[in-house]
Amino acid sequence: MLDLKTMRSALEQLEQERKIPREKIIDAIEQALAAAYKKDYGKKGQIVRAKIDIDSGAMEFYQIKIVVDDSLVRVINEEEEIDEEIDEDDERVRFNEEHHIWIEDAKKIKSDVKPGDELVFPLEDKGDYGRIAAQTAKQVIIQKIREAERGVIVEEYGAREGEIINGFVSKIERGVVYIDFNRASGIILPEEQIPGEFYDRGDRIKAYLYQVEETPRGVNLKLSRTHPGFVEGLFAMEAPEIASGIVEIKSIAREAGSRSKIAVFSNDEHIDPVGSCVGQKGVRVTTVMGELNGEKIDIIPWSPDPATYIASAISPATITDIKIDDDENKATLEVSPDQLSLAIGKGGQNVRLAAKLTGWRIDIKGAEIGEMGEIKANLEKGETDDEDILEGGIVDDGTEE
Secondary structure: OHHHHHHHHHHHHHHOOOOOHHHHHHHHHHHHHHHHHHHOOOOOOOOOEEEEOOOOOEEEEEEEEEEEEEOEEOOOOHHOOOOOOOOOOOOOEEEEOOOEEEHHHHEEEEOOOOOOOEEEEEOHHHOOHHHHHHHHHHHHHHHHHHHHHHHHHHHHHOHHHHHEEEEEEEEEEEEEEEEEEEEEEEEEOOOOOOOOOOOOOEEEEEEEEEEEEEEEEEEEEEEOOOHHHHHHHHHHHHHHHHHHOOOOEEEEEEOOEEEEEEEEEOOOOOOOOHHHHHHHHHHHHHHHHHHOOOEEEEEEEOOHHHHHHHHHOOOOOOOEEEEEEOOOOEEEHHHHHHHHHHHHHHHHHHHHHHHHHHOOOOEEEEOOOOOOOHHHHHHHHOOOOOOOOOOOEEOOOOOOO
């Protein structure tokens, strides 16, 4: 049925090229042989297992029987099958002599057996399994090898979730970008793409792997270029201080394709965290911005002190005063009139990102006005129109209370 020389060659090829462990392939072959044997020579309820020596070609077949007693099975004869008084609540399975062996008989073979144990009985090697059985074996082998290969991919890429990986654009359909990684494929959904970006088949692309998904058709790698982790990963690639853990990115607030704010902290007082991200003459941050299609990036120092942290987060605007309300998790910032529009940002973007970055609700007011009328006036003029700017100038961090 099986050309073992060809099988050995295929075994080595699968192990080397597809990285499928030898043991998993042999297991698939043995299951295929057992299925082929049972199809031609097996009986209903019979458990058949096969053992093959790939080097010598020797094959052995076994029948497995489960040791049972009255607590596990029940004997039903033909009269009982039509008896309406059979207890339907009886969860015991029907005794099958090809599948089960009574414990009394099992102890004659092995004295220390107990219910639930398995006994192995050798079966005759028929040799000629027939055309249909051979086809069955082939199909099972293909299925098991696919499953094994899928498992290898899941294990390999599952360990890389949260990392940036490189691939090539294979096709684009209905806005979905398909990425080829040789042994695996990934997708970037429209909402995970940076606005304004365009992709062509064959383009080399970097993306953030946020989920490895198993489907009946294979393994899908779900990728993103809008995820905050993508920004963090890009900085880790450019700044050794971040990759080594000396400099930490504490928080990221991002509106992909437009602007991001990141808060950084150094575990070494001699290393400037902001400078590490910016790089000499801005080369590091410029490289990251280039990968993000020109997205602007504000890098601020993280601080455990909320007032200092929030004041930095609202940059490039400067504040004249800040009041922290721990109970309400709210910060009220006072800025000079000429800094008000800068603090809010176009469409409220600056203050919105600052709120998301810090996790605080932010209320901004003009220093000379004393109330929120300036912000409301700007809203009426259309200078800020984002729904995240609430009445009274409060901007929520986007988290649920």
